Amino acid sequence: MERYVFKTTLFYMAVVLIVIVAVYPFYYAILTSFETGTAIFNPNVLPEAFSLANYQAVLSKGAFIRSVGNSLLIAGVTVAFALLMAVTASYALARVRFRGRGLLLMTILAVSMFPQIAVLSGLYELVNLFGLYNSPFALILSYTIFTLPFTVWVLTTFMRDLPVEIEEAAIVDGATPWVIITRVFLPLLWPAMVTTGLLAFIGAWNEFLFALTFTISETQRTVPVAIALLSGASQQEIPWGTIMAASVLVTVPLIVLVLIFQRKIVAGLTAGGVKG
Amino acid sequence: MAQSFTGRERSLQQQRVRAAYTFLAPMLIMLAVVAAWPLLRSIGFSFTDATADTIFNGESKWVGFENYLERRVRSNGEVRWRGVLVDPDWWNAVWNTVRFSAVSVALEATLGLLVALVLNAEFKGRGLVRAAILIPWAIPTVVSARMWGWMLNDQFGVINHMMMSVGLIDAPIAWTAQADTAMLAVLIVDVWKTTPFMALLMLAGLQMIPRDMYEAAKIDGIHPIRVFFKVTLPLLKPAILVAVIFRALDALRIFDLIYLLTPQSDATVTMSVLSYRELQQFGDYGEGSAMSTLLFLIITGFVLLYIKLGRVDLTGSKS
Structure with a gap:
């Protein structure tokens, strides 16, 4: 009995430790975001001040606000674009047998693991060639490089696991592949598309390297670049309070979304083996 | 009758294959434009003397492997080697990347497995704990870099404050600025952010292990630790392997966190960061592209390893 109590206590201590380590940094960011003046430079564990000045x-x-708008637009269009192409492509990859399918899937997987830096100079040239430098389209175009392979891969895995029978009746009725996709698969695909779309959205929302390289003016920046380049009155002075307020503002919606779609995201992550 | 049916089936199959190619076309064209072409151009730049100025006006010229390795004989007969492959900065970046990847992936796998084992047990509030560990994963890298940069601040950071108040250190540490702690700071933030992802992948693997295996072991009176090493770990090996290789691929290309948390530090600069500096700060598209091409080759090797070891199901035939 004593051993059991000891073990249970140890177990719950581990649980509490995990939760504290996971949550504390963001909690501390929230605390800082409500502090101003000298209070900010005074490390504290419990809330001591409440000021909305940073916000x-x-x-x-x-x-x-402009960069939040940019990020929403860029991530939204990128994801819609990727999903549109991914639905038909993943139908072909998951349900039709054709030569070269294995190789194609392998290539798609390989592209999704590309180091972004490996295409940076080529993309920089391409973006300038198309006259897209410093515009949202530069980022919409370049984000396709990771959102498209990812959505195709996850939707293919998902579609492959659906039973043959659902298609058979439609084939016997003489339905064309296009009709099969829109009438049979699309209604079944919605949940998977929401999850994949959300994960791709988070990926596009958080992207930093391309956004840093392909935009130059303050009005064209996305949220990650805007936060990274937030500066104070002088070069030496880092405005920690404002940085934390901006961080909290852009992170809270993400956390809420992730918590709502928790179960689905975990399923999507394990199916696609997506990057963090 | 049966004859005509197979005939009809065959034409149906042909129709489906034709439709499949049409369906794949938009994706393939898009990937050719945004992935294949830029990749080939980047590799191409690595064989030229292109700079930020000459990249668009076509004045850059072919220099062969000079950016990678070049043998120069001086007038006095002295042989000099130059290029990325003999650049100490490059090898420092390679070493940093390898060191970072090995340590972070090992830590994340171990801690991830521990967290997964905790979450695999049934207890009250398990759902809440799982939600809590998703938070670090949901936070954008830029935000976690800034958040931790603030917590690890040398003068006002809460980490120094905590460690000093319990007597772990006597004087504040400039975590992100000092050469000997910069890598540690990067590792702390990366492990914090990515362990949840590892834990969730491993938890999915753990939940696939049939419960009756544990029950059988329990009836036989086998010690839990023995069960872990003899039953759980071998059965979990494929899941761990895939997760580890996947994380390694991500770790090898790390950019954001290091660029933001420890800018300009030689102790943490990785292949991606060095290549970016070469391209954007110094405008040297030749050497910068040579570096990014070398990184691409290394990662391609790992991808092939992943596909081979992970036995990725490419054919769709269920194994």
Whole structure:
């Protein structure tokens, strides 16, 4: 009995430790975001001040709101675009037997693991060639490089596991492949598309390297670049309060989304083996 | 009757294959434009003396392997080697990348497995704990870099404050600035952010192990630790392997975290960061592209290893 109590206590201590380590840094960011002046430089564990000045500072700058808009637009269009192409492509890859299918799937998987830096100079040239430098289209185009292979891969895995029978009746009725996709598969695919779309959206929302390289003016920045380049009155002074307020503003919606779609995301992650 | 049916089936199959090619076309064209072409151009740049100025006006010229390795004989007969492959900065970046990848993946796999084992047990509030560990994963890398940069701040950081108040250290540490702690700081943040992902992958693997295997072991009176090493670990090996290779691929190309948390530090600069500096800061597209091409080759090797070891199901035939 004593051993059992000891073991259970140890187990719950481990649980509490896991939760504290996971949650504390973000909690501390929230605390800091509500502090101003000298209070900010005084490390504390419990809330000591409550001021909205940092949030006012962030939101009063038009540039930050603008970059939230940019990020929403870029991530939204990228994901819609990727899903549109992925639905038909993954039907072909999952349900039709043709020569070279294995090789094609392998290539798609390999592209999704590309180091972004390996295409950076080529993409930089391409973006300039198309006259897209410093515009949202530069990022929509370049983000396809990771959202498209990922959505195709996950949707293919998902579609492959659906039974043959659901298609057979439609084939016997003489339905064309296009009709089969839109009438038979699309209604079944919605849940998988929501999950994949959300994961691809998070990927595009968080992307940093391309956004840093392909935009130059403050109005064209996405959220990660805007946060990375937030500066204070002088070069030496880092405005920690405002940075934390901006961070909290862009992270809370993400956390809420992730928690709502928790179960589905875990399933999607294990199916696609997606990057973190 | 049967004859005509197979005939009809064959034409149906042909129709399906034709449709499949049409369906694949948009994706293939898109990937050719945004992935294949830029990759080939980047590799191409690595064989030229292109700079930020000459990249668009076509004045850059072919230099062969000079960016990688070049043998120069001086007038006095002295032989000098130059290029990325003899550049100490490059090898420093390779060493940093390898060191970072090996340590972070090992730590994340071990801690991830421990967290997965905890989450695999049934207890009250398990759902809440699982939700809590998803938070670090959901936070954008840029935000976690800034958040931890603040917590690890030398003067006002809460980490120094905590460690000093319990007497672990006597004086504040400049975690991200000092050469001997910069890599540690990067590792802390990466492990914090990525362990949840590893834990979830491993938890999925753990839940595939049939419960009656544990029950059988329990009836036979086998010690739990023995059960872990003799039953759980061998059965979990494929899941661990896939997760580890996948993470290694990600770790090898790390950029954001290091660029933001420890900028300009030689102790943490990785292949991606060095290549970026060469391209964007110094405008040397030749050497920068040579570096990114070398990184691409290394990662391709790992991808092939992943496909081979992970026995990725490419054919769709269920194994």
